[in-house]
Amino acid sequence: GAGVSQSPRYKVAKRGQDVALRCDPISGHVSLFWYQQALGQGPEFLTYFQNEAQLDKSGLPSDRFFAERPEGSVSTLKIQRTQQEDSAVYLCASSLHPLRGGLRSYNEQFFGPGTRLTVL
Amino acid sequence: KNQVEQSPQSLIILEGKNCTLQCNYTVSPFSNLRWYKQDTGRGPVSLTIMTFSENTKSNGRYTATLDADTKQSSLHITASQLSDSASYICVVSAYGGATNKLIFGTGTLLAVQP
Numbered sequence: 001g002a003g004v005s006q007s008p009r010y011k012v013a014k015r016g017q018d019v020a021l022r023c024d025p026i027s028g029h030v031s032l033f034w035y036q037q038a039l040g041q042g043p044e045f046l047t048y049f050q051n052e053a054q055l056d057k058s059g060l061p062s063d064r065f066f067a068e069r070p071e072g073s074v075s076t077l078k079i080q081r082t083q084q085e086d087s088a089v090y091l092c093a094s095s096l097h098p099l100r101g102g103l104r105s106y107n108e109q110f111f112g113p114g115t116r117l118t119v120l
Numbered sequence: 121k122n123q124v125e126q127s128p129q130s131l132i133i134l135e136g137k138n139c140t141l142q143c144n145y146t147v148s149p150f151s152n153l154r155w156y157k158q159d160t161g162r163g164p165v166s167l168t169i170m171t172f173s174e175n176t177k178s179n180g181r182y183t184a185t186l187d188a189d190t191k192q193s194s195l196h197i198t199a200s201q202l203s204d205s206a207s208y209i210c211v212v213s214a215y216g217g218a219t220n221k222l223i224f225g226t227g228t229l230l231a232v233q234p
Contacts, residue, residue: 004163042225045222
C-alpha cells in the first residue's frame with residue numbers, strides 16, 4: 001500500500017484484558033512513531049523506533065505499555081491489563097529518514113488512520 | 121514547560137468564507153512549526169511546515185504565517201469548502217539535541233456549513 005496502515009481500526013476490550021495494535025509503515029521508512037490521542041486532544045508521543053531499535057520510549061505512560069519492531073518494519077504496541085484511562089486513538093506514523101536533532105532538522109511524518117481503543 | 125495552544129477551540133463558518141486559526145507556543149529552542157489537517161477518523165496530514173527563518177508558507181487555499189519573535193502562528197483558509205471541515209492541529213518541533221520532539225496543540229475543530 002501507499003500509506004501507513006493500522007489494524008484493527010477499532011478495538012473494544014474489557015478492563016484487565018491485553019490488547020495488541022499493529023502498524024504497517026510505508027515501505028522503506030526508517031523511523032516509526034506511536035502516539036496516543038485522547039478525545040478532543042492532540043496526539044501525545046509514546047515511543048520512537050529507528051529500524052528495529054527503540055531509541056525513545058519516554059512517552060509510554062506505564063510499564064503496561066510495550067512496543068516492538070523486531071524486523072525494522074511492522075510494529076506492535078501492546079497494552080497489558082488495560083484500564084479505562086487507556087481508551088484513546090493510537091496513531092502510528094512513519095518517516096523516511098532517521099530522526100535527527102538540530103535547528104534545521106525536519107523529517108516529515110506520515111500518519112496512519114489510527115486504532116480507536118475503548119476499554120469498558 | 122513546552123506548550124502549544126490553539127484558538128478558537130471550534131469554529132463554524134459558511135462555505136465560501138475565509139477564516140484564520142491561531143497558534144501560540146512556548147517551545148524553546150524552536151526548530152520548526154507545522155500545521156496538520158485531521159479528518160474525522162483519519163490520521164493527521166501535513167499542510168505546511170516552516171522553519172524559524174520563514175514567515176509565510178502557502179499550500180493552495182491554505183496560508184500559514186509564523187512570527188518567531190512573538191511565538192505565534194496562524195493558518196488562513198481562503199474560500200472555504202465543505203471538505204475543509206476537520207480538526208487543524210499546530211505542531212511545534214523542539215530542538216532536543218540528538219532528536220527533536222513534536223509537541224502537538226489540541227487542535228481547532230472547523231465546521232464548514234453550506
